Amino acid sequence: MSNTTHSWAWISRDSPIGPLLLAATEAGLLRVVFHADAETRTRAVAQLRTRFGAGGAGESPEASAWVEEAARQLDSYFEGALKAFTVPLDWSLTGGFHERVLRELATGVRFGATVGYQDLADRVGEPGAARAVGVAMGANPLPVVVPCHRVVESGGGIGGFGGGLETKRALLTLEGLLPEPLF
Missing domain, CATH: 3.30.160 (Double Stranded RNA Binding Domain)
Structure with missing residues (x-):
């Protein structure tokens, strides 16, 4: 960098x-x-x-x-019309392990699906790096487009989110992964 x-x-x-x-x-x-x-x-x-x-x-x-x-x-x-981003991405604000994880997330976790931190670590060939995946999510320079909001805890918890949990919930709701709030 x-x-x-x-x-x-x-x-x-x-x-x-x-x-x-x-x-x-x-x-x-x-x-x-x-x-x-x-x-x-x-x-x-x-x-x-x-x-x-x-x-x-x-x-x-x-x-x-x-x-x-x-x-x-x-x-x-x-608006609910786009399911996959096609704009080219400039990866120059990340590198190494973080970039590998974020590229896998961008290409391997489709709209309306989630992935666990451990699963993402396994996908990039680093099975002991679930916590490091969380750090990579927090350092994501391209949130929403590189969908770190789709990474959740293996036990079913929503996990953390650099944009705040309300933002994560809103994005997961938009993608049909959480129900619409009652009020």
Whole structure:
């Protein structure tokens, strides 16, 4: 993870789970940030500028196109029409074990399904790494699109979630894995 300058763009987007910040490079979607109020956006954009250089809206037509495509796909997902994201992903904010786990999650756990932490560790050939899978979920730079909300405890518990348990419940409900709240 070097301090290389890349073309990138970002937008803020309202969603049923609160405001999101989406950032992309010319390679694809780079970052999804939950609860992106003004303070959170400022902090996230500053981190991206430190890592990738000035960047920002309008700086790169390719990055702008990917961030807009990601926004369209997320809108469709939240409307219940999209079951699989196809926007290219830029994996440069992760690496090693975390990247292996997140790539397996992105390709191997479909809409409306869940996976346990241990099962995901087994899938990447690290059977003793269930806790490390949890750490990888917490460090996921692309939540929702790389569906860390689909990772649950083997005993049936919902598990943790960096975006908050209410957000996780809302996403699992959207995908038909939890019942609609009664009130």
